Amino acid sequence: MALSDLFARLRKDQDADAGTADPLVHPTKALGRFLAALGTRQQRVLLDLGPGGSNITFFGGEIGCKIFVEDLSKDIDRHVNQAKVERLPTFLDRRFQQESETIDGILCWDIFDYLERGAAERLALQLTRVLRPNGVLLAFFSTADPRSAMRPTYTRHIVIDRAHLEYRPYAAARAKQRPLLNRDIQRLFEPLRITDNFLLKTNLREVLFRKAAAAAVTPSAAVAAEG
């Protein structure tokens, strides 16, 4: 490949990263991978932790998934407004009524940015529980200092297409917490495995996790287990 072709391709990638003319629309690299990882299984089930129904038409209509909408931002706001933030971890232990290993894909968006360590660990544990073997989880993590924000906001992530999201801010009762480091993110979701990790120009880290397929029970393993 000629050097000029290489630079042309690089420029094209940069233009794509810059997004469209709309300042609220940003490129996403992980969403396409998330959708591809969901596969083509019938009756796929998604869990969306974002505000009610922003993406029902996209995921329900176009992708054909059943979607559980569980808006955690409202729960966080309620605990903050009632000065009961310390009860959030216990609350998250009981928050999800779904059966274990019944969800094909989980859209966390950036909800983990608003949780302190203890609550984040409990939430990650619950999400890992409900995720099917081979299921995928998409989460965004801010890398920016939360103190730079003038007033706290959540972000409504609206899917424009597989490569673009619209970030629509709305008022929050709580600011983002200290950004998580890469290894903290990895440990938080163990035993899920990180399959894709993109650092965007928007100071956002898009991370795609996958739960390992259920281990096949070999005859020797079965014998060892019985013994």
Place this chain on the structure above:
Amino acid sequence: MPTGPDVQSHQGGTSTAPPPETRHQRVRDNVHIGKSVIIKGELNGSEDLTIEGHVDGKIELKDHVLTIGSNGKVKAQVFVKALIVIGEVNGNITASDRVEIRDGGSVDGDIVSPRVAIAEGAHFRGSVDMQRKAGQAAQAAPPPRSGVQPAPQAQTAAQVAQPVAR
């Protein structure tokens, strides 16, 4: 030509207006349950319905549009052609055509419908299934959330049970 007060109030006298019979029918085909009315039981009907009061039980309007007005509070399993929510619904919804939750509207329950629109500012908690046909889904409807029990079947079509003035 009908001469009742409903018809007369809609006679505009312009040449483009529909005939009085049609307008009369349109008025009669949308039943309104006022905000002072509480209904406990099963609600069946063959007309479009707007609820501004409270309904607790089960609602079936399989070929018609149900609108839950801004004062309306429904704790019921709902089987309709189309549902528009501006008030509150607590229970599972099956709609053969569409469900719209408008700004300020609130739904706690599972929705089965081929088309679902949830406006910004609306509250929704539950699941949305746009994949299955509503008819199939009605047969295999999941158990209701929040303790909503199906009401005893005691009414005939277009009847309501024990309206209570508050």
